[in-house]
Amino acid sequence: MKTYEELSKFNAKNPVVTIGTFDGVHLGHRIVIDRLKAYAKKYGGETVIFTFYPHPRLVTKPDETNLRLLTTLEEKKQLFASLGIDHLIVYPFTKEFSELTYTEFVKHILVDKIKTHCLVVGYDHKFGKDRQGGFEYLKECALKYNFEIEKLEPLLLNDIHISSTKIREALQEGDVKTANKYLGYEFTLHGTVVEGKRLGRQIGFPTANIESSDIHKLIPGYGVYAVKIFLEGIEHSGMLNIGTRPTFNQNADNRSIEVNIFDFEKDIYKKEATLTFVDKIREEKKFPGVEALVEQLKKDKITALKILSAKS
Numbered sequence: 001m002k003t004y005e006e007l008s009k010f011n012a013k014n015p016v017v018t019i020g021t022f023d024g025v026h027l028g029h030r031i032v033i034d035r036l037k038a039y040a041k042k043y044g045g046e047t048v049i050f051t052f053y054p055h056p057r058l059v060t061k062p063d064e065t066n067l068r069l070l071t072t073l074e075e076k077k078q079l080f081a082s083l084g085i086d087h088l089i090v091y092p093f094t095k096e097f098s099e100l101t102y103t104e105f106v107k108h109i110l111v112d113k114i115k116t117h118c119l120v121v122g123y124d125h126k127f128g129k130d131r132q133g134g135f136e137y138l139k140e141c142a143l144k145y146n147f148e149i150e151k152l153e154p155l156l157l158n159d160i161h162i163s164s165t166k167i168r169e170a171l172q173e174g175d176v177k178t179a180n181k182y183l184g185y186e187f188t189l190h191g192t193v194v195e196g197k198r199l200g201r202q203i204g205f206p207t208a209n210i211e212s213s214d215i216h217k218l219i220p221g222y223g224v225y226a227v228k229i230f231l232e233g234i235e236h237s238g239m240l241n242i243g244t245r246p247t248f249n250q251n252a253d254n255r256s257i258e259v260n261i262f263d264f265e266k267d268i269y270k271k272e273a274t275l276t277f278v279d280k281i282r283e284e285k286k287f288p289g290v291e292a293l294v295e296q297l298k299k300d301k302i303t304a305l306k307i308l309s310a311k312s
Contacts, residue, residue, distance in 0.1 A: 001077075001080060001081040001085050001086060001087070001088055002086065002087050002088070003077065003087075003088045003089075003090060004087070004088070004089045004090070005090050005091070005092065006091075006092070007089065007091075007109070007113040007114065010087070010089065010113065010114060012045070012046040012048055012086065012087050012114075012115075013044070013045055013046050014040075014043045014044055014045030014046065014117040014118075015045060015046060015048045015087070015114050015115060015116050015117050015118075016036055016039045016040040016043060016045045016046065016047055016048065016116075016117060016118045016120065017036075017048040017049075017050055017110065017114060017116045017118070017119050017120070018032055018033075018036050018048075018049055018050070018119070018120040018121065019049075019050045019051075019119075019121065020032075020049075020050075020051060020122065021051060021052060021055060021056070022049070022051055022071075022076060022080075023055075023069055023070050023071055023164040024070035024071055024164045024167055024183055025071060025076055025079040025080065025083075025183075026070075026162055026163075026164065026167060026182055026183045026184060027162050027182060027183070027184045028122075028161075028162040028163060028182075030083070030184060031152060032120060032122060032152055033047075033049075033083050033085065035120055035150065035152055036049075036085075036120050037084065039118050039120060039148075039150065040086070043117055043118060043148075045117050045118070046086040046087060047084075047085050047086045047087065048085075048086065048087040048088075048089065048114065048116075049080055049085055049087070049088050049089065050089045050091060050109075050114070051076070051088070051089070051090055051091070052090070052091050052092075052093035053073050053090045053091075053092065053093060054093055055067060055069065055093070055216070056093050056098065058093075058216075059093050059094065059095055059098055060098055067216050068168060068172075068216060068217075068218040068252055068253075069214070069216045069217055069218060070164060070167055070168060070171075070183070070187070070218055072190065072213065072214045072217055073090065074190075075188065075190070077090075089114075091109075102137060102141075103141075106138075106141045106145065107145070110145075110147075111145045111147070116147045117147055117148065118147060118148035118149070118150065119138065119142065119147060119148070119149045119150070120149075120150045120152065121135060121138065121149070121150070121151055121152070122151075122152055135149075135151050162182045166182060167179050167182045167183060168218055170182070171187060171218055171220045171221065172218070172220070172221050173221050174220055174221035174222070174223045174225075174280045174283075175280070176220065176225065176277045176278065176279055176280050177279055177280075179277075180277070180278075186228075186276040186277060186278060187220070187276065187277045188274060188275065188276050188277075189210070189212060189217060189219070189257070189274070189275045189276075189277070190212070190213045190214075190217075190272070190273070190274050190275075191210040191211050191212045191213050191257070191272070191273055191275070192210070192211050192213065192270060192271070192272055192273070193208045193209065193210060193211075193268045193269055193270060193271050193272075193273055194209050194210070194211045194269075194270075195209070195269065203290055203293065203294050203297075205260050205294070205297050206260065206265075207241070207258040207259060207260050208258070208259050208261065208268055208273065209256065209257065209258055210257040210258075210259060210273060210275065211251060211257075212251050212252065212257070213272075215251075215252060216252060217252060218252060219242060219251055219252050219253060219255040219257065220242060220277060220280075221242065222242050222243060222244070222255075222283070222284045223241075223242060223280050223281070223282060223283050223284050224239060224240070224241050224280070224281040224282050224283075224284065224300055225239065225240045225241075225242070225277050225278070225279065225280050225281060226238075226239055226277075226278045226279050226280075226281055226303070226304035226307040226308055227239065227240045227259060227275050227276060227277055227278060227304075228275070228276045228278065228308065229259060229261050229273055229274070229275055230273065230274040230275075230276075231261075231268060231271060231272075231273055232271070236261045236262065236264055237261075237262045237304070237305065237308045238259050238260050238261040238262050238264075238304070239259070239260050239262075239281065239300050239301060239304040240257065240258065240259040240260070240275065240277075241256075241257075241258045241259075241284065242255050242256065242257055242284070243255070243256045243258070243284055244256060257275075259273075259275065260297075260301075262301065262304075262305070278307055278308060278311055279307045281300050281303050281304060281307070282300065282303075
């Protein structure tokens with residue numbers, strides 16, 4: 001997959017293009033991508049995804065602090081590459097760009113620079129200043145500039161419309177199984193191991209404290225989860241607690257991420273780690289004392305191992 005941050009060197013054969021933020025690159029997005037590939041085959045062309053960085057809301061609403069994303073830019077790049085996309089355009093989203101009318105966007109970017117052969121859009125596609133660019137308008141543009149256009153209906157799973165919003169809501173509630181079902185893969189979080197209070201080590205359950213690589217990356221809701229941990233390319237099993245640590249925390253919503261890696265004693269301070277969330281074990285709760293906490297953690301480990309062995 002070729003990646004572009006500007007269009008001066010962009011070149012593709014009969015480009016078949018789709019546009020969007022694609023947060024999560026979930027099963028709904030996969031339908032768009034599958035159709036994109038089918039049309040590229042039909043026209044003897046190449047697939048092109050046009051997305052943006054940073055997220056448009058960070059530019060149009062700079063004071064907003066509630067943006068939570070399912071995927072970082074690097075995660076999206078990896079997912080698109082794994083799906084066999086030919087070209088990924090990560091266009092700089094600036095204040096100036098946000099002021100473009102859809103007419104200007106279609107003419108100057110889709111037609112003049114990308115030379116779009118076919119445009120594939122989702123059922124609710126809106127784009128351009130004040131979100132003027134709907135499907136009916138695009139049909140007029142397609143006729144005027146001589147490119148094909150295709151509109152896709154939403155993917156329904158058990159009569160539920162899959163969307164990034166629904167997946168975010170599921171994760172915020174700790175419903176990892178539903179989120180993973182809609183994503184089509186296990187929710188992943190990349191981060192760095194940072195200094196902790198080392199309290200877990202004193203009770204036989206040492207934890208690595210993880211700081212997310214992106215402040216806008218969504219952190220699932222409070223609770224204990226069965227997770228897989230990837231360190232230096234090696235997979236480990238573990239359980240993870242998400243709570244609150246108001247001070248010295250760079251994670252979204254000040255959430256602490258503490259992972260107990262099973263049968264592991266290496267010093268991994270400052271190492272990069274990747275976590276994949278398999279299922280939630282229980283809600284977070286307070287215990288009357290250390291003994292009660294330790295007994296619960298032993299039970300949590302047994303539950304986590306059962307969940308993870310069922311997935312292997």
